[in-house]
Amino acid sequence: MHELRKSGIRVTIDDHHDPESSSNVAAGMITPITGQRLKPTWRGEELTSHAQATYAELAHDLGVPLWKDWSLVRVFRTEIMRTWFEQRRDRGELDHLAVEALAPGTHSGIEMQHGGFRHAGVATVHMAALLGAMRARYADAFIDTSAPDADVVITCTGTAVLEDPDWSWLPIEPSKGEILDVRIDGDHCDYIRTNGTWILPCGDSMFRIGATHDWDDRDPLPTHAARLQLLEEASKLVAGTITVLGHRAALRPSTTFKRPLVGRHPVHPTLAVCTGLGTKGALQGPWAAHQIVQHLVHAAPLDPEIDIARWWKP
Numbered sequence: 001m002h003e004l005r006k007s008g009i010r011v012t013i014d015d016h017h018d019p020e021s022s023s024n025v026a027a028g029m030i031t032p033i034t035g036q037r038l039k040p041t042w043r044g045e046e047l048t049s050h051a052q053a054t055y056a057e058l059a060h061d062l063g064v065p066l067w068k069d070w071s072l073v074r075v076f077r078t079e080i081m082r083t084w085f086e087q088r089r090d091r092g093e094l095d096h097l098a099v100e101a102l103a104p105g106t107h108s109g110i111e112m113q114h115g116g117f118r119h120a121g122v123a124t125v126h127m128a129a130l131l132g133a134m135r136a137r138y139a140d141a142f143i144d145t146s147a148p149d150a151d152v153v154i155t156c157t158g159t160a161v162l163e164d165p166d167w168s169w170l171p172i173e174p175s176k177g178e179i180l181d182v183r184i185d186g187d188h189c190d191y192i193r194t195n196g197t198w199i200l201p202c203g204d205s206m207f208r209i210g211a212t213h214d215w216d217d218r219d220p221l222p223t224h225a226a227r228l229q230l231l232e233e234a235s236k237l238v239a240g241t242i243t244v245l246g247h248r249a250a251l252r253p254s255t256t257f258k259r260p261l262v263g264r265h266p267v268h269p270t271l272a273v274c275t276g277l278g279t280k281g282a283l284q285g286p287w288a289a290h291q292i293v294q295h296l297v298h299a300a301p302l303d304p305e306i307d308i309a310r311w312w313k314p
């Protein structure tokens, strides 16, 4: 909506407004490195700078703080992770992240058998606040029905895109994620901790713990198994007792190739789509939205890596 309005386009929105949507449940983290091998995030610097600028515009427009910078402590789960880290550090790949290596031992009460490291360049975006503020500010645009006179309808329905006969051919593979809201008595940590499971501070000894990844379970309800898994891993990163105050789950619109899916329908030119944000909606969402709007409004070519045309088989 923001991108369309910037291009001077009139917009209406038909949204089911699911308070448990992936975006409302998400932690909104943006990280420059990903996974056990600590790979640089795909187009991390370009997309982070685009996202930061877009969220700054939105925060200004809506009067809501959205962006917060963090440092993050990663605990290696295996010895090989330390080797991968040292190789990347020695090649200079992590130079821009103000990295501080942590030798095997105990650091700030966390036992790190294989060591770890602290780095900067991490941010969170308050996704639920953004969506709530957009809905409040542009209430007139939310008409909750399809506009029959629209020039183009852009579908941004997350995993529900698979239920739409026009888009069910897209290679979306929903991944269920679960997240806990907790209190950890006596814990005043002001950085993010992770050993694969992360703990995000929310102030006053409150934290969010996440997130699980399940490609088989399509039921978007919280499970006992995920709660136990999150608590078991998180307990390795904290000294205090964890009290669970909330537990939420949602389906991410993931893809196996881990890129957004954007474009105009190959047969129906009044239909377009923007989805496939997977685990990185906070980072990739602003750029994907910019791509589709520039394409639809100014006929700019789409980035070939995200263009849905590559998946269409007539």
Ligand SMILES: Cc1cc2nc3c(=O)[nH]c(=O)nc-3n(C[C@H](O)[C@H](O)[C@H](O)COP(=O)(O)OP(=O)(O)OC[C@H]3O[C@@H](n4cnc5c(N)ncnc54)[C@H](O)[C@@H]3O)c2cc1C
Pocket: 014, 015, 016, 017, 018, 021, 022, 023, 024, 025, 026, 027, 028, 029, 030, 156, 157, 158, 159, 160, 176, 177, 178, 179, 210, 211, 212, 248, 249, 250, 251, 252, 253, 274, 275, 276, 277, 278, 279, 280, 281, 282, 283
């Ligand atoms: C536990 C968890 C943690 C996460 N943590 C992070 C994180 O730290 N960082 C990050 O970047 N990403 C994270 N994500 C992923 C992120 O949430 C997604 O990438 C992103 O939210 C996807 O946004 P979306 O708008 O495509 O889909 P959704 O957020 O699912 O939004 C789809 C919207 O479409 C509406 N809708 C569906 N069908 C229809 C219909 N037929 N008509 C009208 N409206 C409809 C829904 O009500 C909903 O409002 C996390 C996800 C989960 C589940």
